[in-house]
Amino acid sequence: MINNIPRVRFAPSPTGYLHVGGLRTALYNYLFARNSGGKFILRIEDTDRNRYIPGAIENLISTLKWAEIDYDEGPDIGGENGPYLQSERLDIYKEHADILIKNKKAYYCFCSAERLASLREEQQKQNIQTKYDKHCLNLSDETISQNLSKGLPHVVRLNVEPGKIIKFRDHIREEVEFSSEVVDDQVLIKSDKYPTYHLANVVDDHLMKITHVIRGEEWLSSTPKHIILYEAFGWEIPVFAHLPLLLNADRSKLSKRQGDVAVEDYRNKGYLKEALINFVALLGWTAGDDKEYYDIDELISKFSLDRVNKSGAVFNIEKLNWLNEEHLRRKSDAELLQMLRTELSESKYSTLTYTDEYLISVIRVMKERVSFIKEILEKGYYFFEEPSSYEEAVVKKRWNNQSAEILKLYGENIRAINSPTKEDYENILKNTAAQFNTGNGDVIHPLRLAVSGIGGGPGIFDILYIIGREKTLNRINTIIEKLNK
């Protein structure tokens, strides 16, 4: 084992979208692999035909691609240990189940759903643990082959030996111990011939040479079953690492009711993959220093399973928002330009054309003021259209009976200059204020209102310079008309 490189996997079920918890599990596996020079495998656990949703696999893959969590082997790219879709490995599971049956580690069970239900009901009534009563364990070979040849529906169950202690070391939780008395004779092969998670997972992890099983805490309780399977096959047991759960604000398991859980929801809202990854990485892991902002390369170099927490973490959107701002501000103008163009093409401004130069100047003055690129179109709408109204409170506070005259004069003064620079706008403004014997603010605020319609935003001279002389003059005329009715 020492010479083997680490091999880890992310093994989601195609039941819809990629959950943010799944993203974190995938990320930790990915970080671990990249950090240790190991391999990361994507395997699709589509053994439940009832829950299968068409398109879910494609969706999972495209979401992982968006997040740039790339894998070395997987259903769409192949690899030496495929196929990577469990539904294409049915023969393998049958073959392994047969080995178990031959060695008395598993057995056929012909019990009906009704019997199972009443058994469970009875156990619940008696307040004892619900588990299978090994009713079919000692069926004679004759009975079994008769039943089989009659085509009776059946499953294959794990034969759990009672009275044993199953002990294993979880990388995150240290020693964990279960009595085999509490381990059910789990169904391994369902009556539809598909394997259950437990069999498929163990067989595949072994065949795919997985060295570290990094998965959510919800699997901790079924790990004894997996240990029993590894031992029944005589296989080496991988290292287990059960990750703490992601929680809602009320500390219940993160669910759809209380907010968005699909990665694509966050993507659609405009969150950057860098921010989501940074955020989710910090939910349950810390490098131990005071750093909060990480790019993927730093995450890879610093990640260690040793520093993963034990307790669940509340998914707190405030911090995600902050990280989104941080990542946004460190993006290059070129990247932001591309993102802004995408937003524009999907907005009501899609028919308008703007030069790269124009948009970059808008980006430069707006990026410190937004959390999302799309907010540039909202908070900085006046770079794309004229204000159609003026914010009431600002009018009240900043517009007085002198304002129209001041603006008029300012307009005349800038009209005299052909293509004013930012400094020209500023110098003229100071002159205008002096002419009126008033403070700069008495010019600035009405002017800001005229060109933007609102009270806040980038420096006024930046705005004027970006929108240009003609638009500035038009907007001055408009506000004078509208407010001095």
Added chain:
RNA sequence: GGCGCGUUCGUCUAGUGGCUUAGGACGCCGCCCUCUCAAGGCGGAGAUCACGGGUUCGACUCCCGUACGCGCUACCA
């Protein structure tokens, strides 16, 4: 009900027996900067380290118990 796991500021966390009057980050509040809004800088409030025992000269840190939370308890994963 049974079994398992967990429990440090509102939230994410640092802390591995004395360095701790428990540190950082987000959020919140204030000040500075300033034409506004942000950003940035500075500062503040915020945690009897779930509770109770024990071990120890000394415990947030080790042990036991209790409480609470969560997970599992399917021919779902």
